[in-house]
Amino acid sequence: MELDSLYQEVILDHYKRPQNKSLASNPTIQVHHVNTSCGDEVTLNLHFKGERVENITWDAVGCSISQASHSVMSELLKGKSAEEALSLVEEFQRMLQSKGSDLGNEEHLQDGVAFAGVSKFPARVKCALLGWMAFKDALQQSITKAN
Amino acid sequence: MELDSLYQEVILDHYKRPQNKSLASNPTIQVHHVNTSCGDEVTLNLHFKGERVENITWDAVGCSISQASHSVMSELLKGKSAEEALSLVEEFQRMLQSKGSDLGNEEHLQDGVAFAGVSKFPARVKCALLGWMAFKDALQQSITKAN
Amino acid sequence: MKSALNVDQIKSEFPIFNRLVRGENRLIYLDSAATSQKPLSVLDAERDFYTKHNAAAHRGAHQLAEEATELFEGARAKVATFLNASSENEIIFTKSATESINLVAYSIGNAKPGSKFHLKAGDRIVVSEMEHHANLIPWQELAARTGAELSWFGVTDDGRLDLSNLDSLINEKTKMVALTHQSNVLGTINDFNGDLVKLRAQIKAVGALFLIDACQSVPHLKVDVQELGCDFLTFSGHKAVGPTGVGVLWGRSELLDEMPPFLTGGSMIENVTMQSATYLPAPKRFEAGVPNMAQAVGLGAALDYLDKVSLTAIHEHEVALTKQALDGLKSIRGLSIVGPTDVKNRGAVISFTVEGVHPHDLGQALDQYGIAVRTGHHCAWPLMRRFKVVATTRASFYLYNDQSDVVALVEGVDRARKYFMER
Amino acid sequence: MKSALNVDQIKSEFPIFNRLVRGENRLIYLDSAATSQKPLSVLDAERDFYTKHNAAAHRGAHQLAEEATELFEGARAKVATFLNASSENEIIFTKSATESINLVAYSIGNAKPGSKFHLKAGDRIVVSEMEHHANLIPWQELAARTGAELSWFGVTDDGRLDLSNLDSLINEKTKMVALTHQSNVLGTINDFNGDLVKLRAQIKAVGALFLIDACQSVPHLKVDVQELGCDFLTFSGHKAVGPTGVGVLWGRSELLDEMPPFLTGGSMIENVTMQSATYLPAPKRFEAGVPNMAQAVGLGAALDYLDKVSLTAIHEHEVALTKQALDGLKSIRGLSIVGPTDVKNRGAVISFTVEGVHPHDLGQALDQYGIAVRTGHHCAWPLMRRFKVVATTRASFYLYNDQSDVVALVEGVDRARKYFMER
Numbered sequence A, B: 001m002e003l004d005s006l007y008q009e010v011i012l013d014h015y016k017r018p019q020n021k022s023l024a025s026n027p028t029i030q031v032h033h034v035n036t037s038c039g040d041e042v043t044l045n046l047h048f049k050g051e052r053v054e055n056i057t058w059d060a061v062g063c064s065i066s067q068a069s070h071s072v073m074s075e076l077l078k079g080k081s082a083e084e085a086l087s088l089v090e091e092f093q094r095m096l097q098s099k100g101s102d103l104g105n106e107e108h109l110q111d112g113v114a115f116a117g118v119s120k121f122p123a124r125v126k127c128a129l130l131g132w133m134a135f136k137d138a139l140q141q142s143i144t145k146a147n
Numbered sequence C, D: 001m002k003s004a005l006n007v008d009q010i011k012s013e014f015p016i017f018n019r020l021v022r023g024e025n026r027l028i029y030l031d032s033a034a035t036s037q038k039p040l041s042v043l044d045a046e047r048d049f050y051t052k053h054n055a056a057a058h059r060g061a062h063q064l065a066e067e068a069t070e071l072f073e074g075a076r077a078k079v080a081t082f083l084n085a086s087s088e089n090e091i092i093f094t095k096s097a098t099e100s101i102n103l104v105a106y107s108i109g110n111a112k113p114g115s116k117f118h119l120k121a122g123d124r125i126v127v128s129e130m131e132h133h134a135n136l137i138p139w140q141e142l143a144a145r146t147g148a149e150l151s152w153f154g155v156t157d158d159g160r161l162d163l164s165n166l167d168s169l170i171n172e173k174t175k176m177v178a179l180t181h182q183s184n185v186l187g188t189i190n191d192f193n194g195d196l197v198k199l200r201a202q203i204k205a206v207g208a209l210f211l212i213d214a215c216q217s218v219p220h221l222k223v224d225v226q227e228l229g230c231d232f233l234t235f236s237g238h239k240a241v242g243p244t245g246v247g248v249l250w251g252r253s254e255l256l257d258e259m260p261p262f263l264t265g266g267s268m269i270e271n272v273t274m275q276s277a278t279y280l281p282a283p284k285r286f287e288a289g290v291p292n293m294a295q296a297v298g299l300g301a302a303l304d305y306l307d308k309v310s311l312t313a314i315h316e317h318e319v320a321l322t323k324q325a326l327d328g329l330k331s332i333r334g335l336s337i338v339g340p341t342d343v344k345n346r347g348a349v350i351s352f353t354v355e356g357v358h359p360h361d362l363g364q365a366l367d368q369y370g371i372a373v374r375t376g377h378h379c380a381w382p383l384m385r386r387f388k389v390v391a392t393t394r395a396s397f398y399l400y401n402d403q404s405d406v407v408a409l410v411e412g413v414d415r416a417r418k419y420f421m422e423r
Ligand SMILES: Cc1ncc(COP(=O)(O)O)c(C=O)c1O
Pocket: C266, C288, C289, C290, C291, D033, D034, D096, D097, D098, D099, D132, D134, D135, D180, D182, D183, D184, D213, D215, D216, D236, D238, D379
């Protein structure tokens, strides 16, 4: 059934055992994003040093899709260069906005491809993107701050 | 054809040879009414003395129905007591709002019954009533002024 | 339990129930508090307008324009009768309840010093914590524009208006009070003729204007504006088996005729020069432009439909379904009702949370079973904060729902809970 | 004369032409400038929305809500393409052009000191003497509210914008210019890309905002907002073979996102507390409440229909009919055209007077022959004064009119003239 294609095992695992869900102190930048259509919120701490994503930690209220997505995102992007990270965010975003036609490149997105099914549910795309957009915002602010 | 039932001979006669269409000076009250849906206007001078309608004169721009109606009204109501005049205005108004069911009492309304056909054309009822409503307004103002 | 309504018959009159959703599921539509479905007679009334009588009402000199005017004004008369207004001139067609409330707020904001509608610093506007954003933000903005202060009634733990500070809220400073008739989240009915009669009397005593947001009541129970003793009342057509794009503002004639206009343009003027304009009395004063004629006509047909079925029977039917649903839902592990848990002064809207399952996930699962509910903050964000939840799941019933829909809801919620919690 | 359109085919797609009027007369509908008739495809698109996909767009977690959202947003995309907007986010659905213009005027009125939209004494708003009340009164009210001054372009004897005082009207004081694209009385097309390019350049040079009222142009000729170089443009669905109850405001994204909201309520907010709210970017910022979804979808179908027939062909067809009508009418004794008497930069709207016959009487007679025209001031009272007439008779043509309709009009006017003048 379709519900399983949306809620893949990987998603529910991340939902139940979220990674990096505890705000580390002294971030380079902290951002707070809200999904205005449902009220879900995320606070994201980015540690950015020498053009590199040193750490991503977060705290959030939200549905399983958004929580799992924050978790996957924080694992995937930690340690990446600014450029790599941005390109992965874009790749993830493209997949989510493809309405099911882009299944995602597992080598690049790793656990992130589990969200390919979400792209068939337009009302949930924002849930999956919330944390990634927060990260992008934080990264851009960090770069600006560094310059 | 129906057009003739609206534009009765009597109406076209009054339209071409309007009665009392020339404002007499020193009226008790002058009023100015406008049909906001089409822009037609009437100025009415009422001479009111000892509870009696001494004179009604008017000037107006407007369609044949409204012009003829002013003319008929001024003839009919001149010389009447305030009470008689008001009751005739109401009778005329009732006929106009009857959607064709009230053909009017010729003994009371005289040439006024020619407007019975107008009541079947809702968009024209206001044209026929414009002068009568102006008269009613002027009369009420005169009475207030007298007291 | 014998129902007050013949739901099978009613369902057959709503074409949407012929479709299946998410594969082969029958449609179990429990989202009528967001928008209702439409019976064929409403769609036919609109189509009939367009295919036989379409023309600009009040504007043409021809037969179609005459007919369009008569149909449009006929719809106004139907609304007046439906609400027991004392005159058709008290009915203003808007595009929605949202516009209706903004109309009142902007009109008051346009009132000049000296006008009895003028607001200024020191004056007070009162709302409640259970208002829909549509009956909150326009008043925030009006307060900001005029310098008046915005205050509000709180909500008790069991979802009722908290009147404990009635005297400090409703006193001689209070100029405007805007309250919902039924909460679109809690289901609470504010019974201004019953439990809350004291509130109403106090509003009247201090001479404040009183607006009732009746979006969630007019479609479901008999509303009589004269009995309610308010000054303004509004609802949206689309929640009352009517078309989208039409709302109603009822207001007392003597107020409407003195209020400054809101939208300006054609058909609402008395005289116009390049410098300025004067305005017609209500309702025309508040209906600038070629009106939403087909939608008004459709709304007339919708009210005819509700009358035919009978609002008394609809309400009785909904109370029965609500009772069944409350009983069923309360038996589910981890489920909490947000709002009154019995059916006294309560409409057919039930919000709830399930521990460990986010409303979005719950709604998604229900959708997969063919059950349409709403999840989120329901345009009542402050109320969510009041109950310390981010969002709820909301099921709402209407005349086309039956006991089997309630059974499906209860089973669906339990099944979804197990899907997320027990695997 | 070969027509650019197959009118018989087109007529067969508009159900209203199956009816007879005033007895056994075929319907000769020459009142499209007031409102147009609707093709079956538009009615079917609305019905399809209601019978298969009806739900609250942007609000539900279920399949119907998803579909409703997609249809509603799909309609927005269609409008964007139709107007050649640079993004869908530049399209705001309103209830009418009247609301669109009021939206801009109120939003500007809501701008605080410091905002680039803020207006104050010393600023100037410019309109013209040929505006419809909808594009005049909202600016009068805005001027009165802010202390800004309202000035206007006059109209020449042959019905064109009088630019003789261009420099004194459009200078550094000028903050807002609102002009019609085509007069609904004179038929004059204000060719901002051609004859009036100097006006446009001057508006741009002084940095004023430029709004175009395109109610009478969008339905009849290809309008490209980027080519027109304006900041806002508006039209109504019901004049463009679309439903009643829907209008469009196009605006540049960078402006819309900075403008204060107009109507406030649900679906346009970012965050809400009891005290205050923050707002989403456009278009949502300006679409409070459950939107007029079915009407937006119907408008999408209407624009599809116009595209299919081709606006170029429609315009060509209308120019031919207008030429035929002008030639025919000019031959009638005592008849004067109010507006340009040739077809250069002229739409298919013809106003005229007949000496000795009041427009009301003329319209009544034409109606009796089955010919629907409009009589009166056409919501352009100052223009009537400018031409020293109380009212005119107005015939307007559209894609479903043909040469026989024009012949009937000319014969009808002459017959009516004789009825009143020669008996
Ligand atoms: C030029 C013009 N502007 C504005 C309007 C107002 O349009 P609506 O009444 O649909 O809001 C009209 C039509 O009535 C018009 O012809």
